[in-house]
Every structure is written in C-alpha cells, then in structure tokens.
Amino acid sequence: MNRQWQKVLIAALLEVFWVMGLAHAYDVFTWAGTIVALLISNYLMITAAQVLPAGTVYSVFVGLGTAGTVIADILLFGEPFEWLKMLFILFILVGVVGLKLITDEKQEARNE
Amino acid sequence: MAWIALILAGLFESFGVAMMNQVQKTKNFFTIFLLISSFGTSFFLLGYALRFLPMGTAYAIWTGIGVVGGTIFGMIFYGESKDGIRIFLIGIILSSVIGLKLLS
Numbered sequence: 714m715n716r717q718w719q720k721v722l723i724a725a726l727l728e729v730f731w732v733m734g735l736a737h738a739y740d741v742f743t744w745a746g747t748i749v750a751l752l753i754s755n756y757l758m759i760t761a762a763q764v765l766p767a768g769t770v771y772s773v774f775v776g777l778g779t780a781g782t783v784i785a786d787i788l789l790f791g792e793p794f795e796w797l798k799m800l801f802i803l804f805i806l807v808g809v810v811g812l813k814l815i816t817d818e819k820q821e822a823r824n825e
Numbered sequence: 826m827a828w829i830a831l832i833l834a835g836l837f838e839s840f841g842v843a844m845m846n847q848v849q850k851t852k853n854f855f856t857i858f859l860l861i862s863s864f865g866t867s868f869f870l871l872g873y874a875l876r877f878l879p880m881g882t883a884y885a886i887w888t889g890i891g892v893v894g895g896t897i898f899g900m901i902f903y904g905e906s907k908d909g910i911r912i913f914l915i916g917i918i919l920s921s922v923i924g925l926k927l928l929s
Binding site: 732733735736751775778779782783784785786787790792795797798801802804805806807808809811812813815819 | 868871872875876879880881882883884885886888889892893896906908910911914915917918920921922924925928
C-alpha cells in the first residue's frame with residue numbers, strides 16, 4: 714500500500730486513541746498520551762492530504778475514526794448497541810463523506 | 826450543557842479549518858493565534874462533552890457539525906456552490922444530529 718495511505722490509517726488509529734483519552738484520561742500520563750496522539754494524528758492527516766486528494770483522505774479518516782470510536786465504545790466501555798443510534802451515526806457519515814467527495818470532484822474539474 | 830458544548834466544539838472546529846486556509850494566504854500573528862485558539866477551544870469543549878456522552882455519538886456529531894459549518898462557511902464567504910445535493914447532505918447530517926439528541 715502507498716506510504717501516504719499508511720499515514721492516513723495510522724492517523725485514524727491515533728484519532729480513536731485521543732478521543733478515548735479525552736473521554737477517559739484521569740492522570741498526567743493518560744493526558745500526555747492523549748495530547749501526543751492528537752498532535753501526531755493531525756500532523757499525519759494534514760501532510761497526507763497535501764499529497765492525496767484532500768476530500769478522499771478526510772472521508773477515509775473520518776469513516777475509520779467513527780467506526781473505531783463506536784466499536785471501542787461498545788467493546789471497551791460497555792455502551793449498548795442500538796440500531797437506531799447506529800443508523801443516525803451512519804447517516805452523519807454519509808453526509809460528511811458525500812460533502813467531502815463532492816469537493817474533491819470540483820477541485821479535479823478545476824485542475825483539468 | 827454537554828450537547829451545547831459539543832455543537833460549539835464542532836463550530837470551532839470548522840472555524841479552525843477556515844483559519845487554516847486563511848493562514849496560507851496571510852501568515853501573521855493574528856491569524857495563527859485564531860487558528861490555534863479555535864482548535865484548542867474545539868478540543869476542550871469536545872473533551873467536556875465526551876465526559877457525559879457516548880464516544881461514538883459525540884465523535885460523529887463533532888465531525889458532522891464541523892463539516893456542515895465548514896460547508897456553509899464556504900458557501901457564504903467563498904462563493905462555493907449551493908447545489909441541491911450539498912443542501913440535501915447538510916440536511917441529512919443535521920436531522921441525524923437531532924435524531925441522536927432525541928434518542929439520548
């Protein structure tokens with residue numbers, strides 16, 4: 714796989730970590746880890762988006778981030794699985810990805 | 826309170842992204858200050874909301890509001906397209922956020 718896409722995957726994984734940290738950090742070490750994950754995640758994502766189509770990068774990133782936080786919520790923190798809630802979260806994702814991919818198409822059309 | 830903080834966090838996020846574009850045009854102390862403080866405020870408010878709301882729900886709403894805010898911002902200030910499809914997608918996001926609020 715392309716090196717830039719590997720950066721997007723690592724950024725998404727770190728994104729899930731810092732979100733978990735913001736929700737559950739309780740001491741200096743967990744807070745420090747949270748902030749480091751946040752900074753590295755954003756750095757990787759921004760540098761990848763300068764090379765790859767930005768809207769597509771953001772779509773993949775947010776898709777993985779959302780899936781990751783939902784799964785971590787259910788598996789690690791005992792959040793109940795509710796169909797309707799999953800459906801609404803999925804619809805938000807559809808809206809976000811749709812808006813971002815439209816932006817990419819527009820930019821490519823402009824570059825041609 | 827957690828819901829208000831979450832919506833504000835999303836709005837600060839989209840303002841931060843707008844400032845990121847602005848910094849590329851005019852790099853001065855003021856724009857960089859706005860950039861850092863809006864992202865900082867966004868993460869602080871998201872962190873507050875995450876103490877009360879389920880992670881998956883809060884994260885999805887934060888990104889959703891962030892993107893809606895950024896899109897509307899672009900439509901108003903940068904003359905980006907106001908296509909029916911874009912308005913429709915904004916509508917889907919906002920109604921899903923309301924749906925999640927009603928479920929909670």
